[in-house]
Every structure is written in structure tokens, then in C-alpha cells.
Amino acid sequence: MADLCSRPPEVLLPSSNQTLEPALGSQITLNCTVRLPFDQQCIPALHWMKDGLLFGNESSQYTSELQTWLSDNETEAFMSSILRVNLTSDEEYGVFACLVRNTTATFTLLRSEAAGHVSAVLAALLVLGLLLLTAAIYAKCRLNMLLWYRNRYGELEINDGKLYDAYVSYANSPDDTKFVNFIMKPQLENRHGYKLFLDDKAILPNSEPSADLIMNVSRCRRLIVVLSHAYLEQDWCNNNFREGLWRLLELSQRPIFVAFESQYREIEHPAINLLKQHKKVVTLLLWRADSMTPSSDFWKELCLALPRKVSYQRTMGDPQTQLQEDKDPMLILHSSYLEYRGDPHPEGDLAGVRGSILRGPPPPRMTDPKVPPALAAGIMEDVQLEEGQRSEIDISDLGSRNYGARTDFYCLVTEDDL
Known part of the structure; x- marks a missing residue:
């Protein structure tokens, strides 16, 4: 008989110590169910405690229901107590335990902040605002961005x-x-x-x-x-x-x-x-x-x-013409006959004056003192006329060439020829 009353009960619910996080203002139900040997002379008692203290009269804010029943062969008894806790303040949180014959089952209640919708709504509004701003910027600057990309990488x-x-x-x-x-x-x-x-x-x-x-x-x-x-x-x-x-x-x-x-x-x-x-x-x-x-x-x-335009300096030629290797003398930028390299015999130049770049060598100097100056001048004009007729550059096809797309022309007439 003493052995039956001293045997500890078996805790069915909860199976282990539980930790719960209910929100403030909610109600939670704690279920404690035990099984123990049945004896009419040994009736156990089930008590609830909070933070190690038994409920007294001051714990009337907690309501509990106790149920007992026997097994089919009436050799075991079952006890179930349901405790309802209204979490109205922070003091209601803590460690709750049900006690049967020095056997306890504990429930730890921790305060959980209620899921607020304000932050979620603000985050959704922020995302929506960013999407609207991105759409407005795209609609306003789409063509500018496309032009910039085409002009840079097109x-x-x-x-x-x-x-x-x-x-x-x-x-x-x-x-x-x-x-x-x-x-x-x-x-x-x-x-x-x-x-x-x-x-x-x-x-x-x-x-x-x-x-x-x-x-x-x-x-x-x-x-x-x-x-x-x-x-x-x-x-x-x-x-x-x-x-x-x-x-x-x-x-x-x-x-x-x-x-x-x-x-x-x-x-x-x-x-x-x-x-x-x-x-x-x-x-x-x-x-x-x-x-x-x-x-x-x-x-x-x-x-x-329209096609992407190629930007180039005015002093440079059209890159399309350069890539096509246009050999037209009017379009060659660095032609050898347009560069003045100096007279190898400066002593032969008239009065030290350099000749025109595109004209032939100066006429021979008339050194015969017997020739009249007027006749010498006429001879010089004839020589210049003959030199002018013998042009080193063939300009017979200049009329058929298309220079409408060019802006960097070279002028073949110098100030001395005017």
C-alpha cells in the first residue's frame, strides 16, 4: 500500500518542459495530464504553481478544471488539469508548473511582441514608391539613355x-x-x-x-x-x-x-x-x-x-574615306607634293624668295647684260606660261569628282597666283 502511494506519477502532457511565447492580451490554455497507480486509500492531489509559489486566493484570475478517470481494469488513474491564463500584463508571464507527488511539469511563458503591420506597410509603400520613381525616370530618360548607349557602344x-x-x-x-x-x-x-x-x-x-x-x-x-x-x-x-x-x-x-x-x-x-x-x-x-x-x-x-555618327576632329579626315583608302589627291591629307621641304639650292632662288608649293622651279635668271630688261621680262613670262601648262597634277577629272561630302578642301591657288 505504501509502495503505491509513494510511486511517482507518469507525466503524459506535456511530454517535456514547454516554452511558449503568447502575445500580450491573449489567453492561453495549459494542459497537465498524469498517470499513476490507483488505490482508494491513496488519493493524490494536483496543484499549480507560478514562479515556484502555489496558487492561493490571490490567484483567482486563473481558472482551472480538473478531471479524473480510471483505466478499464481500474488499476491506474488518470488526472488532467486545464489552466486558463489571461495575459493582461507583463506580470502574467513566468514559469507555470503542475505538481503531483513531488513531480512537476513546467510551462515557461515568454512575452512575444505582436506582429505589427506598420513596418510591413511602410516597406511595401517604400518599394512601391521606388518602382514608380524608376518607371518615371525610365519614361522620362529612356531615349536619352538609349542614345547614350548607342553613341558609345553602338x-x-x-x-x-x-x-x-x-x-x-x-x-x-x-x-x-x-x-x-x-x-x-x-x-x-x-x-x-x-x-x-x-x-x-x-x-x-x-x-x-x-x-x-x-x-x-x-x-x-x-x-x-x-x-x-x-x-x-x-x-x-x-x-x-x-x-x-x-x-x-x-x-x-x-x-x-x-x-x-x-x-x-x-x-x-x-x-x-x-x-x-x-x-x-x-x-x-x-x-x-x-x-x-x-x-x-x-x-x-x-x-x-538613323546610323551612329562618327565624331572626328576637323583637322582629321573622314574615317570612312581613310578606311576606303581614297587615293584622290584632293582628299589625301599628308601628300608629299603638298609638303614644303625647302630648296636644296637656295642660291639659285630669285632674291632669296621661296617659290610656291605647287608651282614649278623659278625661271632661269637672265644674266646677259646685253638683253634689254623688257625683252627679259617677256622671256620670263613665256617661261612661266610654259611651266604653267606643264602641271605635275592631273586635274582633268576634277569636274567628275564628288566633293559634296567633304569639308576639308585644299586650295590649289595661293596668294601669289591671284
């Missing part, structure tokens, strides 16, 4: 034999002529350094490219079409614009079409719908009311569609 279209950067096709109407000659041409040539070939004739007469068109477009790196009301009235635009578009795609890679916003909304031409459907192979730009300023998006988009 592909150079040089040594390709092209004479012009763009072939501009427009209708022979007053409005289109003013736009091309007084707006587009000065902006692209004077500000951005491009060279344009202007053509106000029908680009596809009879829907077939002419030989002149093929030759002229082959000399240009890009094709620009000013798509206005007057341009769309041409025969090839009204009759078969789809076939004409494929012709243009064969002649030039990704042609550029410029439409006016005021006319773009009113145009009900099938060409507009066709260009919208093929935006991947063509570039469609709109001239708006604010496109007149040099820093507008229209000019940035147009420059992105």
Missing part, C-alpha cells in the same frame, strides 16, 4: 561605300517641301551632322523602282518617307501600297515613316493600318505639336533610327 556603319546617311522621299507639295527643307534638313544636317539626299519625285512610279531610285537608295544608309496626305495621293499608295512596302523593304532595311499627328488621326488610308501591323519591320514616327523643339522625343527617336 555599331559603326563605316567603310560601307555609302555617300548619304538617309534618303528622304516626300511629296512635291508646299507643306511637305517646307517641312523637309526648313525643319528636317537643318535639324539633321546642322545639329546632328547627318547628310541627306532629298527626292520629291514619286519613289515608285508604276509600283516599280526605277534605276535611278535603286542607285540613289543604294548610296544611302536609311530611307525616310514623309507620309502626308499629299504623299498618300500618289498612284502607288492608292493602288497597291502593300506591294510597294515590300519593294521598299527590299531596297532599305527598316525604312522610317514620318506621319503628322494632325493628319494621322484623320487619315483613313489602308497604308496606316498596314504600317501599324508591321511595326517590327518599319519605324513609324509621329510629328506632334511639341516636336519643333530640338530636344523633343521626335528627334531622339529619329536619331535612334
Whole structure:
């Protein structure tokens, strides 16, 4: 009998000492269940403690429920006590223990800060603000960034034999002529350094490219079409614009079409719908009311569609001409016959005056005292005339050479020849 009353109970719940972190203001339930041998003369008692002290009358804020039951053969008894704790203050936290015959099961309650939503909301707003700021900066500076990257790392279209950067096709109407000659041409040539070939004739007469068109477009790196009301009235635009578009795609890679916003909304031409459907192979730009300023998006988009320009000093030659090894004497920068190396016989020079760089040697000095001065002067003029007729530089083909793309000409006439 004494052995049964002295045997320690077996703690079923909790299986081990538990540590809980409930939030302040919540309610928590602690369950302590034990099993022990049953004897009617040995009835155990279950008590709750907090921080090593038994609950007394002052612990009325805690509510507990005790349940007991026997096993089927009535050899074992089970005791279960449920303690409910309202965590209204920091004093409610601590170490709770259930005591049965000097056997304890402990519950450690630690305060846990409630998950606040303020920080999460602020973080979400911060991320959203950064995304909106990034989107605004991208929308505002996208073209500038693309231009900077293209001008720094873009592909150079040089040594390709092209004479012009763009072939501009427009209708022979007053409005289109003013736009091309007084707006587009000065902006692209004077500000951005491009060279344009202007053509106000029908680009596809009879829907077939002419030989002149093929030759002229082959000399240009890009094709620009000013798509206005007057341009769309041409025969090839009204009759078969789809076939004409494929012709243009064969002649030039990704042609550029410029439409006016005021006319773009009113145009009900099938060409507009066709260009919208093929935006991947063509570039469609709109001239708006604010496109007149040099820093507008229209000019940035147009420059992105045009080839990258090569920057070089004025004293240097065009890198395209240098890479093509142009042997034209007018275009050679350091020609041997243009360099003055000094007269090896200075004593033969008249009065020590150096001759012109491109002229022949001075005429022989007339030393015969019997020859009259007038006759000597005539002889000298005849000699100079003969020397002038024998030019060391062949200039017979100067009229057929194209120097329109050059800006660093050499003048073959000196001040002494004037």
C-alpha cells in the first residue's frame, strides 16, 4: 500500500518542459495530464504553481478544471488539469508548473511582441514608391539613355561605300517641301551632322523602282518617307501600297515613316493600318505639336533610327574615306607634293624668295647684260606660261569628282597666283 502511494506519477502532457511565447492580451490554455497507480486509500492531489509559489486566493484570475478517470481494469488513474491564463500584463508571464507527488511539469511563458503591420506597410509603400520613381525616370530618360548607349557602344556603319546617311522621299507639295527643307534638313544636317539626299519625285512610279531610285537608295544608309496626305495621293499608295512596302523593304532595311499627328488621326488610308501591323519591320514616327523643339522625343527617336555618327576632329579626315583608302589627291591629307621641304639650292632662288608649293622651279635668271630688261621680262613670262601648262597634277577629272561630302578642301591657288 505504501509502495503505491509513494510511486511517482507518469507525466503524459506535456511530454517535456514547454516554452511558449503568447502575445500580450491573449489567453492561453495549459494542459497537465498524469498517470499513476490507483488505490482508494491513496488519493493524490494536483496543484499549480507560478514562479515556484502555489496558487492561493490571490490567484483567482486563473481558472482551472480538473478531471479524473480510471483505466478499464481500474488499476491506474488518470488526472488532467486545464489552466486558463489571461495575459493582461507583463506580470502574467513566468514559469507555470503542475505538481503531483513531488513531480512537476513546467510551462515557461515568454512575452512575444505582436506582429505589427506598420513596418510591413511602410516597406511595401517604400518599394512601391521606388518602382514608380524608376518607371518615371525610365519614361522620362529612356531615349536619352538609349542614345547614350548607342553613341558609345553602338555599331559603326563605316567603310560601307555609302555617300548619304538617309534618303528622304516626300511629296512635291508646299507643306511637305517646307517641312523637309526648313525643319528636317537643318535639324539633321546642322545639329546632328547627318547628310541627306532629298527626292520629291514619286519613289515608285508604276509600283516599280526605277534605276535611278535603286542607285540613289543604294548610296544611302536609311530611307525616310514623309507620309502626308499629299504623299498618300500618289498612284502607288492608292493602288497597291502593300506591294510597294515590300519593294521598299527590299531596297532599305527598316525604312522610317514620318506621319503628322494632325493628319494621322484623320487619315483613313489602308497604308496606316498596314504600317501599324508591321511595326517590327518599319519605324513609324509621329510629328506632334511639341516636336519643333530640338530636344523633343521626335528627334531622339529619329536619331535612334538613323546610323551612329562618327565624331572626328576637323583637322582629321573622314574615317570612312581613310578606311576606303581614297587615293584622290584632293582628299589625301599628308601628300608629299603638298609638303614644303625647302630648296636644296637656295642660291639659285630669285632674291632669296621661296617659290610656291605647287608651282614649278623659278625661271632661269637672265644674266646677259646685253638683253634689254623688257625683252627679259617677256622671256620670263613665256617661261612661266610654259611651266604653267606643264602641271605635275592631273586635274582633268576634277569636274567628275564628288566633293559634296567633304569639308576639308585644299586650295590649289595661293596668294601669289591671284
